[in-house]
Amino acid sequence: MAWSDDFIKGLTAAQQRYWEMATEMSPLKPGSVPKLEIPAVEEKFGQWEAMMESMTPSPLQSVTRQVMGAGRAYLNLAAQAQQAGQEGSSPVDGWVTAMEKHFGDWRAQLERGAGSLGLDPSALGSNPFAFWQQLLDGKGTEQLPAPLSNLIQNYQNQAREFFKAFSTQGQEAVETLRKNLNQMAEKGQGVQSVNELYKMWVGTSEQVFGRFALTDQYQSLYGNMVNAMSELRTGINGFMEQQYRAANLPTRGDLDGLARKQQELVRENRSLNDQLSRLNSALQQVQNELEALRANNKAAVEAVAAGAAKPVQQEKALEQPTGKTAGKAEQSEKKDDLGQIHGVGPKTIERLWDAGIQTFEQLAALSPEQAVALDHSLDAKGRVIREDWVGQAARLAASTSRLV
């Protein structure tokens, strides 16, 4: 839902008042601006904020809230600077003092160890650490059993330590800002507007905090806080498990067990799929080789047949390997290195040639019976079979044909 025209019209008056205040306070010169009551700012702002929030389309609500929160914080600080100016001191000084007081108060509150973290977002406009606070703000935690309240205590302590350090950095940043302002003043320079001062403060704070974030102290404070939060949450989970179990309901642990099993199945499935695709491509390769062999074989047979000038079956051609034919003459142009076959030496190569076998294809095409016959004729004592010359030749033929 977006705002209606009427609503926007109604808001205009309130907005105008707000922006007039905000902009008129910009010149930071004592006495140059009309008096402004902080409670009045708060009140107007509160009304406006409430209206905006209820009427803003929901996806934009959080943005609106952030803009309004930051605006209110900004305005509050400006008003405090203003007040200092009204009281005769420097508005810049008033602003910085207000900021110092903010971080000082926050730190003191943390030192006192009040129940909540006491995070006061008014200086920032929004709370960048809200997440860490949420666990502590839940109502009814006091009814939890003792082990849990100990965990809560522990988390609060660790979080408090972290935020103490953070507020100290905040104080340090304001001190640095004050020093920088003094240096500027010595050079005769000054800050001209609330906005300029504010920007200087943000810059200084990020610098100081950025340095802090790189220290071992930060690392350990942050780690302790997160770990204490994990422990607390684990404790709460355990407590819930007990409740579920007592009520005979499925527990988180049960669900996690299922989820784990599910993921294992997904991985198993993926691994099987991988295997399947590897097997598929191996099969494809074998099929390709087979096709190539068939084609070569056919070509060889046709060549032999053409040479014999009569239709000759494959077996016939191989049974008459010594026949001097045109086919043989043709084939002699293409000789494979039969020595690549494990077990075939130079002498055997010659005897294979004598038997009419000059290429891998020819050898590969032998039937088991023919292989045995070849073994006898070569007096190879079973090596043709044992060393699988036919299979070796088939593989060599395939790889040769691929290369071609």
Added chain:
Amino acid sequence: MAQFTEQLTAGLARLGRAQEPESWATPFEVVYQTGLCRLLYFPAQAPVAATATSAVPLLIVYALVNRPYMLDLQSERSFVRGLLDAGQAVYLIDWVSPCRSDRYVGLEDYILGDIHDCVMWLCDCHQVPVLNLLGVCQGGVFSLCYAALKPERVRNLVLMVTPVDFHTPDNALSRAFQQVDVDRLVAAWGNIPGELLKQVFQGLKPFRLGSEKYIDALGVLHKDATLQNFLRMEQWIGDSPDLAGEAFRQFVRDFFQANGLVRGSVFIGDQPVVLQHVTCPIFNIYGLQDHLVPPDASRALAGLTASTDYTELAFDAGHIGIYVSRKAQSIPPLIGSWLDGRQ
């Protein structure tokens, strides 16, 4: 003064009237889906000569953190659009937010599962044996691991703001994780809430991101286009999906804490990631103002791979500005011509 007040009043009215901004500026199609991601295809927008479109598809692998429409928030400053106009066939992996039962999804599932599935699908679709990978931040880490595990599939590797050395002294994000017991954190939460991650990032610049940004916004409310851009960016920042617990645990343990890419100790599933297996050309782009991935964290890649064609681009921008700023619009054409020279 009256004019200023008027502007602001009108501006706030616009904030109230503004509709939820569209996530993506450039039209896309979902061409393929796996369990954990959608593969988006961006058809060319400007008329590009048929011959000018690259035959090798470009696959953008985004991080698991936040959503990828940051690369396409507005059409006149869109990284995706820039790549399209540079003649690339652009695909993007848009991760699906994990649900409760995805808490045991690990890096192997993302890298050897979804990314690999998308790569194979694209290779099949385009009838090519290889493609170009472009990894964004954590997606760059995934892409780098993938290129080491499946070098036969990656023609060129473009890395943007990608951390390689997680232990450079200026890496505040990494420092924040060093003493976190990540096993316990994940055991306690299951999936890691996006809200927690958001706070981790915002906590690195609490004053700038928690306050100043919104005060600045007050000043631009009267400018329609600027307001829209602000809202889009806010929407993007707020749109922070949960992270699958196991993948988060592995990433923090193996990369942030053990600095595994530099030490050579990373395993994806049961396979070691050996950066020396990466031989393809690499274009390593990083931001000189990047506070999340400091320049040195990215520069560390030089010399770790076996690539003989390694190019660096140091760009004067931050982690996000390197995509969305006006001057960053010069980067996609550079990537395009770098890729075109290496088809």
